[in-house]
Amino acid sequence: MSSFSRRGFLTSLLSSTILTALPLHQAAASGAAAFSHEVVIDRARALAERPYQSRPLVPQDWLDLSYDQYKAHRFRLEDAIWADGDSSYNIDLFLPGLYFRHTVQVNTVDQGMTRPFGFDLALFKRGEIAPPLSNPPDLGYSGVRLRTQLDQPGKKTEFCVFQGASYFRAIGIGQSYGLSARGLALKTGDPMGEEFPDFIEFWLEKPAPDQRYMVVHALMDSPSVSGAYRFTVTPGSNTIMDVEARLFAREELSHAGLAPLTSMFLFDRTNRNRFDDFRPNVHDSDGLLVQNGNGETLWRPLANPTRLQISSFVDENPRGFGLMQRSRQLGDFEDLEAFYHRRPSLWVEPKGDWGKGAVTLVEIPADKEIYDNIVAYWRPREPYAPGSEIPLSYRLSWGEEPGLDLARVIDTAAGARIFGTPGRLMTVDFEAHPLLEGNPDEVEVHLSSPHVEVSEGVLQRNPATGGLRLAFSFAPNEENHVELRLQLRREGKAASEVWLYRWTA
Numbered sequence: 001m002s003s004f005s006r007r008g009f010l011t012s013l014l015s016s017t018i019l020t021a022l023p024l025h026q027a028a029a030s031g032a033a034a035f036s037h038e039v040v041i042d043r044a045r046a047l048a049e050r051p052y053q054s055r056p057l058v059p060q061d062w063l064d065l066s067y068d069q070y071k072a073h074r075f076r077l078e079d080a081i082w083a084d085g086d087s088s089y090n091i092d093l094f095l096p097g098l099y100f101r102h103t104v105q106v107n108t109v110d111q112g113m114t115r116p117f118g119f120d121l122a123l124f125k126r127g128e129i130a131p132p133l134s135n136p137p138d139l140g141y142s143g144v145r146l147r148t149q150l151d152q153p154g155k156k157t158e159f160c161v162f163q164g165a166s167y168f169r170a171i172g173i174g175q176s177y178g179l180s181a182r183g184l185a186l187k188t189g190d191p192m193g194e195e196f197p198d199f200i201e202f203w204l205e206k207p208a209p210d211q212r213y214m215v216v217h218a219l220m221d222s223p224s225v226s227g228a229y230r231f232t233v234t235p236g237s238n239t240i241m242d243v244e245a246r247l248f249a250r251e252e253l254s255h256a257g258l259a260p261l262t263s264m265f266l267f268d269r270t271n272r273n274r275f276d277d278f279r280p281n282v283h284d285s286d287g288l289l290v291q292n293g294n295g296e297t298l299w300r301p302l303a304n305p306t307r308l309q310i311s312s313f314v315d316e317n318p319r320g321f322g323l324m325q326r327s328r329q330l331g332d333f334e335d336l337e338a339f340y341h342r343r344p345s346l347w348v349e350p351k352g353d354w355g356k357g358a359v360t361l362v363e364i365p366a367d368k369e370i371y372d373n374i375v376a377y378w379r380p381r382e383p384y385a386p387g388s389e390i391p392l393s394y395r396l397s398w399g400e401e402p403g404l405d406l407a408r409v410i411d412t413a414a415g416a417r418i419f420g421t422p423g424r425l426m427t428v429d430f431e432a433h434p435l436l437e438g439n440p441d442e443v444e445v446h447l448s449s450p451h452v453e454v455s456e457g458v459l460q461r462n463p464a465t466g467g468l469r470l471a472f473s474f475a476p477n478e479e480n481h482v483e484l485r486l487q488l489r490r491e492g493k494a495a496s497e498v499w500l501y502r503w504t505a
Contacts, residue, residue: 072127103140172399178343185257238399257377
């Protein structure tokens, strides 16, 4: 499932002969209005009070663009929003078309006043293979890209993109784009199909010359719900986003996914036999990390199943969850183009109490790395009733994973048991950690399964990592799936995170 499968606001302005003499984005900028985040909240509330209206598609010639033709239209960086001033940020714009079937309105905010930034095709260079396109005055853009000075003095580097439905993504310094987040997920994995809310309008607050953070406001709409979002974005080694949202339910939200994350997992050493590929691993993320309300840390390696599978980690007031990329060496992937070892991890830290629910993991079968087939989110236990107003606040950290003071699982491998009783052999590697130093015999192994018997296992020091490796086996018998749970302890106290694994036939 690809993340991609997933208004005439200038009409009155352009009817003026004075304004049409200006470039379109300058003409739109001449109309200003007072702005605060309450304006976005009021707009979202008003949307929810009336029936949903779908937005028109962009013209057919834009939808008919090939991938190469779409990419041949390049934004002129010298014409970026605020490029001609002293703001600490520049903003690039994206064309609609191809996968992006609807447009969004873009507004700038300066000193409490907002102005629309109208569509202007002249802001894009057209390559030789790019065909001429229709140019309706109310077309709009498909998204925005944020740039600021990071680790290269005098250069504004991109680090964050909002584009497509309610998707957005960011990176820490030195990383490459990988997984995405969304404003909201609805009915993910449901038999009747998923609903994809859209960000339909952005407001970009102009930062001061030395300001390190930037504020982006977004209005969301969908058949079931509308919403107002405020993102405070601070780039760095980890890019931090503080998210404040207010959701307004048109209909009952029986399956809402809060703070949803979307990633790709094709294969690793547990399922590489299914892929004829020169690379040892292909994934944007390799595991789900959860710190639950009881303070327990869970690690669930990701899978690319042959059938859709959904896992729920029931909890109350979770402390955090996220999709991690723990494979950090080029040799883990041997890919000199994709640089999967540079993909960010993404950690969600709820603010306030989120109540009862479950961290939910959806794993979708995929045969190519172009598909985002992993989704993780918080699902509240109780549905939201029609007319509900839902406040939501959390922090997103894009970059390295959080330090949670326990030995981490750094590798999981599986294969057939060649000698002895037929079955499956598994190895789990834990990183070198002070809690695992000394004689491995002093470390307690807590390994169990509700479905099958597992061998006692052998715990050894791994000279390659300095950490410990547990090797064990089990016979699936007639089971079509087996759940496994493992933790290392010392003197009765947790020394490692809890490894959770689902084997499927």
